[in-house]
Amino acid sequence: MAALVGCEHYARSCLLKAPCCGKLYVCRLCHDAEENHQMDRFKVEEVQCSECQTLQQAQKACQQCHVQFGEYYCDICHLFDKDKKQYHCQPCGICRIGPREKYFHCDKCNLCLAQDLQGNHKCVENVSRQNCPVCMEDIHTSRIGAHVLPCGHLLHKSCFDDMVRTSAYRCPLCMHSVWNMEEYWSQIDKEIAQSPMPIEYQGTTVKIMCNDCQAHCTVPFHVLGMKCTGCGSYNTAQDGGLIQQHPEPDNDNEPETNAEHQHDQSESP
Known part of the structure; x- marks a missing residue:
């Protein structure tokens, strides 16, 4: 040969x-x-x-x-x-790099995935028929491998690696965190505990929506981040303006009304 x-x-x-x-x-x-x-x-x-x-x-x-x-x-x-241990996948309609036994075809995602993802990934129907949301190039027929995010969306492996290098941690499509962020959330907890808000903002709350669990909740406002009460994520978005907590008025120190003042004058000698 x-x-x-x-x-x-x-x-x-x-x-x-x-x-x-x-x-x-x-x-x-x-x-x-x-x-x-x-x-x-x-x-x-x-x-x-x-x-x-x-x-x-x-x-x-x-x-x-x-x-x-x-x-x-x-x-x-x-x-x-x-x-390269290639095999032709009939449902995909193209050849994939194998070996075949290390991959399975997910009918809903309509894509060949690694065996360790079988029953262990979130399906998104025909997900590979969408372009990569980072480079906007085709994923299904690309020679670059695909990376499956926890939300089920796909990126080119090279595009995902670029995201990691730039510390971007959210899916470009749905904003869900693309890896386990618990250690980073704990770091923000410590920073917030060491950085109290100015007195005029203490007690101020805000409505948020969590990009990780989709919960809607009202939480204390802080410039370093607003923590979801559902899952503990700081991957949240503010929903509306600040909610100021005004103190209740002290009734014992209320000023006299005009009516009361006029009544006092009528009884004066």
């Missing part, structure tokens, strides 16, 4: 003939980067051997010089590549 060449995306020994424009490219991604339209991988019918330049029907090995076009070949996706 000749050494696989290919491009930065795939290792293969053939060029695909684009069914849309008839041009030869190593892969659909190389085609899409150069042209003003996209190649439909499923409609590819012909390939050209990189060794003998024979144009032929798409297949695993060259009919002329018998060189193998790729260690892995899918005759549905017309995918040629080095062996």
Whole structure:
């Protein structure tokens, strides 16, 4: 077998003939980067051997010089590549990097997920058919792996890693915390305990909505954060203005009314 060449995306020994424009490219991604339209991988019918330049029907090995076009070949996706334990998932409609036994297809999410997420993730119907909310690029057919958030939404793994580096901790779609924040909430508890509000704000409350448990509650106002009384999260949003707690009036020190003052004058000598 000749050494696989290919491009930065795939290792293969053939060029695909684009069914849309008839041009030869190593892969659909190389085609899409150069042209003003996209190649439909499923409609590819012909390939050209990189060794003998024979144009032929798409297949695993060259009919002329018998060189193998790729260690892995899918005759549905017309995918040629080095062996990465790939498998074709019929419900997904595309090939996935395996091995197959480490993944299962979630029918509701309509996506292949790691086995340790089976029965252990929040399903969002057809979640992978949405673009990544960070980079706005396709997730379902992307060569970049997907990261499943606790809320069930998906990000590209690389986009999630960028969020971690910038200390962003909320899902861009629903604002739910994307990892366990208990240690950080405890830190805010300590900071609030050491930073009392000025006297004019003491006793002031505010209505909040929690992005983690969706509870609505009224809590003490503090500039460092408002803590949900339901789940203890500081991932909350203020709902309305400040509620000032006014002290009850002291009846013993109430000023005289005009009527009382006039009555006193009428009895004066």
